Amino acid sequence: MYDFLKKLGIKEVNSGASVGGEAGWLETGGEELISYSPIDGKAIASVKQANEKDYEKVVEAAQEAFIKWRLTPAPQRGLVVRDIGYELRRFKEPLGELVSLEMGKIKVEGMGEVQEMIDIADFAQGLSRQLYGLTMHSERPGHRMYEQWHPLGVLGLVTAFNFPVAVWSWNSLIAGVCGDTVLWKPSSKTPLTAVAIMNILAPVLDAHGLKGVFNLAIGKGSQVGEKMINDKRLPLISATGSCAMGRKVGQAVAARLGRSLLELGGNNAIIVTEDADLDMAIRATLFGAVGTAGQRCTSTRRIIVHNSVKDKFIGTLAKAYAQVPIGNPLEEGVLMGPLVDQKAVDDMMAALKRVKEGGGKIIYGGGLASVTGLEGGFYVEPTLVEAPKDLAVMRDETFAPILYIVGYDEFDQALELHNGVDQGLSSAVFTTSLKYSEAFLSHAGSDCGIANVNIGTSGAEIGGAFGGEKDTGGGRESGSDAWRAYMRRQTNTINYSSEMPLAQGISFDL
């Protein structure tokens, strides 16, 4: 066993459900789930999953805790989150390493992910004193109007494998200062990072005497996930994953008139104009498309490049691709680790088959990559495709390092191609022209939730609201005023006069 696993309290067999604190682990009754590392395909450790009964216990604990937690003053809730931030700082390296081991991103990216957690903890603590509502001028004399934000209840949180810990923190730490309690179902591909988080949290929760505020239930869809989306006791479901998953979650939650916050697929493009700084564009593209082996929601999947610079762009990028060190993500110097599992490899190969059928040309890569000593791992080559404008597979999000390159002549045409997909998460333009950059950011420009100039599509800071439009689901998480999704707004009108005037000037006297 790796040393960092011990530091994080990972055992050979771990409980899959916790209601917080050292003693909060449940004796779970579900099936055992083995977590395999994509690095070598070998088992790391396992989790005894939660079954329906365990799920029930965890929801009840979360509900019970909410009754008290919602009355704890928000700045005091902020202090708990602050202490979680301190612990995350202490465990940044081992947790980053575990993320790397369990999902395959390179160690610096794993640590970067933990840094996002630390940053959001700081943000959330500040926010705990700034959950502001507006005041309005009443149209009636002697009346006052204002709005206040109340805690919502138990948040049901479903996270994906690719950011197994950061997305937990964006949701849980913000929801936590908002006065909600949280029931977390992590991806079954990354159960151990979830166990590690609960272990890191345990001493903080114990020190503050908290149980049931931050809860975990690792389990099968039928025993945990399905239950959550249909459970009226969870007023908000926040889910990250594919568009197909989001459609299912969104419909189930809507059917019970619950709220959902969806952060789904992206099909992120960069427009490279004729006057762009190509060196910057290439560097951003490389990180965006090859980083995390193309497994970020924000990964760059399409380049829409002006035809006058297309060949140069492709030539330089192909050279850069040939130099990408592929291998064990825990080793220094490696820039691309494996895909998460065999299915991800199969999906990539199926997409490349469709590329060929649709008349696309593979300029670089396209195959599996072998790493000596790690034959059981899921390594692929980063792949560049020169694509005709109407290549059907380019419209889908394939969670793999495939980058489609399309040429254009007029900027309007580039925008049309850019917006001509179902997803709307992240986007960027590389240009030195004010005209293009403003057009890209205008109402008629990018239709995505994130639009950048001379910055790539991935690697967003936590301070902004994160999420996208169209099939990306419309949800916003993390910074700015994304906290509002985790609270309920109440409009209050107070009459301090001795009269009873009605609004809209209505008279209703006998």
Ligand code: UN1
């Ligand atoms: C995700 O892929 O689900 O902007 C989140 C980024 C990261 C978060 C990605 N800060 O790439």
